[in-house]
Amino acid sequence: MDVLVAILYLFLLYLVYKCLDFIYRMPYLSHLDSHYILVTGCDSGFGHAAAKKLDSLGCHVIAACLTEEGETELRKSCSKKLTTLHMDISKHENIVKAFDHVKQVLPTGRGLWGLLNNAGKCTVVLLKVRVYVGAHFCYRAPVLGHICMFIDSKVV
Numbered sequence: 001m002d003v004l005v006a007i008l009y010l011f012l013l014y015l016v017y018k019c020l021d022f023i024y025r026m027p028y029l030s031h032l033d034s035h036y037i038l039v040t041g042c043d044s045g046f047g048h049a050a051a052k053k054l055d056s057l058g059c060h061v062i063a064a065c066l067t068e069e070g071e072t073e074l075r076k077s078c079s080k081k082l083t084t085l086h087m088d089i090s091k092h093e094n095i096v097k098a099f100d101h102v103k104q105v106l107p108t109g110r111g112l113w114g115l116l117n118n119a120g121k122c123t124v125v126l127l128k129v130r131v132y133v134g135a136h137f138c139y140r141a142p143v144l145g146h147i148c149m150f151i152d153s154k155v156v
Contacts, residue, residue, distance in 0.1 A: 033058040033081075036106055040089055041118035043070030050116055055082045062105055064089070064098060064119065089119040 037054055041047035042063040048070070051063040055078040064087040065071045071084040083105055087098045102112070 033060075035113035036060045036062065036110065037114040037116065038062045038064065038102060038112055039116040039118060040064040040087065041066070042074060042084070043067050045118075047116065047118035048074070050118070051082065052078060055079055059113075060105075062102055066119070087119075 037059050039047055039051045039054065039061060042051045042065045047063075051061050051074060054061045059081070061078070061082040063071070063074050063082055063084045065074065065084055066086070066088055068086070071086065074082060074084055085098055085101045087094045089095065106112070
């Protein structure tokens with residue numbers, strides 16, 4: 001019986017250790033109110049939800065929307081820390097305008113804390129002849145658009 005009690009105590013001690021270890025290793029982000037995050041594709045879906053969540057956590061969110069309706073809805077439902085901008089990430093002119101807008105929003109000497117790349121569309125191309133066109137369409141906005149953003153900002 002004493003052996004069984006000792007095993008039970010060891011098991012409970014192990015559970016307490018694992019709980020404390022889990023809590024200790026949890027990431028803790030403080031001062032979220034000083035972070036600026038650019039989120040693309042905020043019209044609907046994941047980007048929209050992420051922009052709202054980051055805003056509710058106190059971050060300064062720059063939400064890039066493709067449509068005016070997406071911008072209007074975010075402005076209505078979020079705090080003043082969220083700013084919106086119209087950006088089609090597949091068009092170079094919009095990337096340059098967005099970069100200038102982000103520079104105006106950021107305080108002097110500060111940079112973006114994060115970039116959530118959510119913009120883009122992907123279609124399934126069934127014809128072999130159109131594979132290149134389909135692949136270019138899939139990767140133009142989510143990959144090449146963000147590469148252009150960094151090249152234009154002279155970060156790279």
